[in-house]
Amino acid sequence: xxxxxxxxxxxxxxxxxxxxxxxxxxxxxxxxxxxxxxxxxxxxxxxxxxxxxxxxxxxxxxxxxxxxxxxxxxxxxxxxxxxxxxxxxxxxxxxxxxxxxxxxxxxxxxxxxxxxxxxxxxxxxxxxxxxxxxxxxxxxxxxxxxxxxxxxxxxxxxxxxxxxxxxxxxxxxxxxxxxxxxxxxxxxxxxxxxxxxxxxxxxxxxxxxxxxxxxxxxxxxxxxxxxxxxxxxxxxxxxxxxxxxxxxxxxxxxxxxxxxxxxxxxxxxxxxxxxxxxxxxxxxxxxxxxxxxxxxxxxxxxxxxx
DNA sequence: CGAATTTGACCGGCGC
DNA sequence: GCGCCGGTCAAATTCG
Numbered sequence: 001x002x003x004x005x006x007x008x009x010x011x012x013x014x015x016x017x018x019x020x021x022x023x024x025x026x027x028x029x030x031x032x033x034x035x036x037x038x039x040x041x042x043x044x045x046x047x048x049x050x051x052x053x054x055x056x057x058x059x060x061x062x063x064x065x066x067x068x069x070x071x072x073x074x075x076x077x078x079x080x081x082x083x084x085x086x087x088x089x090x091x092x093x094x095x096x097x098x099x100x101x102x103x104x105x106x107x108x109x110x111x112x113x114x115x116x117x118x119x120x121x122x123x124x125x126x127x128x129x130x131x132x133x134x135x136x137x138x139x140x141x142x143x144x145x146x147x148x149x150x151x152x153x154x155x156x157x158x159x160x161x162x163x164x165x166x167x168x169x170x171x172x173x174x175x176x177x178x179x180x181x182x183x184x185x186x187x188x189x190x191x192x193x194x195x196x197x198x199x200x201x202x203x204x205x206x207x208x209x210x211x212x213x214x215x216x217x218x219x220x221x222x223x224x225x226x227x228x229x230x231x232x233x234x235x236x237x238x239x240x241x242x243x244x245x246x247x248x249x250x251x252x253x254x255x256x257x258x259x260x261x262x263x264x265x266x267x268x269x270x271x272x273x274x275x276x277x278x279x280x281x282x283x284x285x286x287x288x289x290x291x292x293x294x295x296x297x298x299x300x301x302x303x304x305x306x
Numbered sequence: 307c308g309a310a311t312t313t314g315a316c317c318g319g320c321g322c
Numbered sequence: 323g324c325g326c327c328g329g330t331c332a333a334a335t336t337c338g
Contacts, residue, residue: 180309
């Protein structure tokens with residue numbers, strides 16, 4: 001669908017394109033931090049979360065190189081740290097046909113059969129029948145699909161992920177899109193469950209996970225996976241809420257979430273939660289694990305404290 | 307009554 | 323090989 005892009009949008013997508021970086025107070029023009037992923041050196045990505053380099057908060061505040069992969073690594077989204085496919089990897093596609101990277105989206109290999117191979121690595125949004133529609137395939141998978149096994153051996157690719165922390169009492173933060181909850185799981189080491197949502201748009205397989213920090217229950221971590229291939233539904237509040245905190249990267253986020261085409265609705269989202277303050281810079285990243293998250297959360301909530 | 311959510315079961319990956 | 327865990331499914335239930 002939107003893969004009309006000359007290249008994989010995921011690679012070239014610059015969330016800041018068209019925006020002055022100064023549009024977002026939490027990013028600093030003097031510290032260009034978002035780069036086109038096609039140009040993103042892996043090293044830079046690595047550096048982005050080098051403990052000695054900066055914090056996550058810094059990251060959001062503008063000190064960082066932000067790419068899906070580094071986020072993904074930083075948060076160590078359980079399923080993937082080992083084989084997170086960096087955008088670069090995608091670009092290189094060593095050995096693995098970019099097209100049809102089967103089973104990439106959900107790491108459920110059984111989805112293979114329903115995977116839509118027609119959308120070359122153009123992210124989840126393009127696989128019209130994945131997830132939502134095709135989900136049934138899972139349980140009715142062909143018993144012996146060696147193929148899928150083989151494929152399984154190949155690197156399963158993850159959709160680009162973008163995670164962020166917000167201080168909110170609402171779990172499911174409003175981001176302008178419509179989500180349907182399809183699961184909830186207890187999180188290890190946390191009393192708070194993790195909720196799984198899927199974009200309700202029929203052609204969109206974007207998912208998001210929401211979980212609350214047990215260290216600071218006021219902090220919610222939201223992880224988006226994939227990019228929307230549609231615009232933000234206009235049925236949702238069309239105007240920014242008065243309570244929307246200026247400077248929250250919702251526009252920025254909306255640039256990640258929608259397909260490669262610019263999302264004109266970026267300013268129509270309504271968010272009712274506090275956001276990162278652009279003033280905190282001192283948290284050091286430790287290790288990309290849950291503990292790290294907790295550290296971040298601690299720091300975040302500390303800094304957010306009135 | 308249709309849509310959305312809840313929730314237990316199921317499945318695959320991974321570490322031991 | 324086994325058990326744990328994360329992620330998903332889908333029937334049941336709740337909601338609007």
